[in-house]
Amino acid sequence: MASVEVEGLTKTYGKRRGIEDVSFTVHDKEFLAVFGPAGAGKTTTLNLIAGTVTPNHGAIRIGGKSVDGQEPADRNVAMVFESYALYPQISVYENMAFPLKSPKFKVPESEVKERVMGVAKMMKIDHLVDRKIQALSNGQSSEQPSGAHSCGILKSFCSTSH
Amino acid sequence: MDTYLGLIWVYQLISLPLLIWILRGFFEDISPDIESAAQLDGYSWWRVFFKVSLPLVRPGLVAASLLCFIFCWNSFTFTLLLGGGHTQTSTVAMNKFLASDTVHYGWAAAAALISALPEVILALLIQKHLVRGLSFGAVKANVWQV
Numbered sequence: 423m424a425s426v427e428v429e430g431l432t433k434t435y436g437k438r439r440g441i442e443d444v445s446f447t448v449h450d451k452e453f454l455a456v457f458g459p460a461g462a463g464k465t466t467t468l469n470l471i472a473g474t475v476t477p478n479h480g481a482i483r484i485g486g487k488s489v490d491g492q493e494p495a496d497r498n499v500a501m502v503f504e505s506y507a508l509y510p511q512i513s514v515y516e517n518m519a520f521p522l523k524s525p526k527f528k529v530p531e532s533e534v535k536e537r538v539m540g541v542a543k544m545m546k547i548d549h550l551v552d553r554k555i556q557a558l559s560n561g562q563s564s565e566q567p568s569g570a571h572s573c574g575i576l577k578s579f580c581s582t583s584h
Numbered sequence: 585m586d587t588y589l590g591l592i593w594v595y596q597l598i599s600l601p602l603l604i605w606i607l608r609g610f611f612e613d614i615s616p617d618i619e620s621a622a623q624l625d626g627y628s629w630w631r632v633f634f635k636v637s638l639p640l641v642r643p644g645l646v647a648a649s650l651l652c653f654i655f656c657w658n659s660f661t662f663t664l665l666l667g668g669g670h671t672q673t674s675t676v677a678m679n680k681f682l683a684s685d686t687v688h689y690g691w692a693a694a695a696a697l698i699s700a701l702p703e704v705i706l707a708l709l710i711q712k713h714l715v716r717g718l719s720f721g722a723v724k725a726n727v728w729q730v
Contacts, residue, residue, distance in 0.1 A: 469620070472620075472624060473624075474620035474623065474624065493623070494620070494623045494624040495623060495624060495625065495626035495627070499624070500624065501621070501624055503617040503620070503621055504617070505615050505617045505618075507615065507617035507618045507620065507621035508618075508621075509618065509622075509636060509640075510640070511639045511640060520622075520625050521624075521625035521626055524625050524626035524627050524631075525626065525627065525628070525631065526625075526626025526627070527626050
């Protein structure tokens with residue numbers, strides 16, 4: 423865990439303003455929730471911190487270090503996308519192991535298995551790990567926990583513990 | 585000139601726009617979020633393309649290549665104009681059955697049937713992937729739209 427500092431962050435999409443002059447600091451072990459109407463710039467702010475979008479102005483510091491121009495993967499951040507952004511062609515297990523197996527992190531196979539199964543057991547979705555993402559419920563059924571949703575969160579959880 | 589390699593080049597050039605146009609739609613269907621997610625997971629741009637995007641457009645790739653194959657296989661004009669005495673595709677060769685004195689309808693019909701066989705066989709072989717290509721969008725909408 424580390425602190426996140428955002429200072430004077432501005433992002434425009436052509437003529438439309440995404441966000442303008444946003445500044446805040448999230449300290450270590452703090453939990454921040456951002457609320458706002460649709461189009462307020464919540465997703466833009468998240469994307470900017472994650473690094474999938476580059477800002478027009480402003481600075482972002484994670485753990486006191488500026489992450490300007492850094493690739494998303496180099497920032498040691500994780501993100502659950504609104505659409506979950508899970509890979510439909512591979513299984514839940516493969517999805518969760520995807521960041522760990524990347525050329526960036528290259529965790530050994532035995533450790534990948536241990537970590538993924540550990541997290542899956544903790545969230546009680548270990549019976550679902552062999553299923554394809556397409557076969558998961560999308561959370562509409564109330565009896566069982568939302569499979570796709572848990573998988574998305576767990577994927578981020580797996581990758582942040584570096 | 586008068587080589588099959590030359591014809592292959594020409595047909596590649598002609599079918600390329602068709603291929604790009606079909607595949608463009610399939611690539612557009614992929615949510616940008618998925619590519620961003622893969623980048624966050626520590627994959628470089630070209631690895632994201634090969635490991636995430638390409639498997640997702642595979643049904644489109646199959647459909648587009650089948651269409652292009654049929655298009656090239658059935659093409660008549662380009663071989664007629666650009667091919668020579670030694671390079672003839674089945675469509676041009678079939679013209680020989682239309683002589684100045686008689687027209688061999690029987691022979692021409694048989695030849696047309698035989699030359700259509702590879703297309704039919706190929707389409708049957710990759711039918712499985714084509715069906716998956718059609719259902720892909722439905723499944724995705726079901727799972728991804730919250």
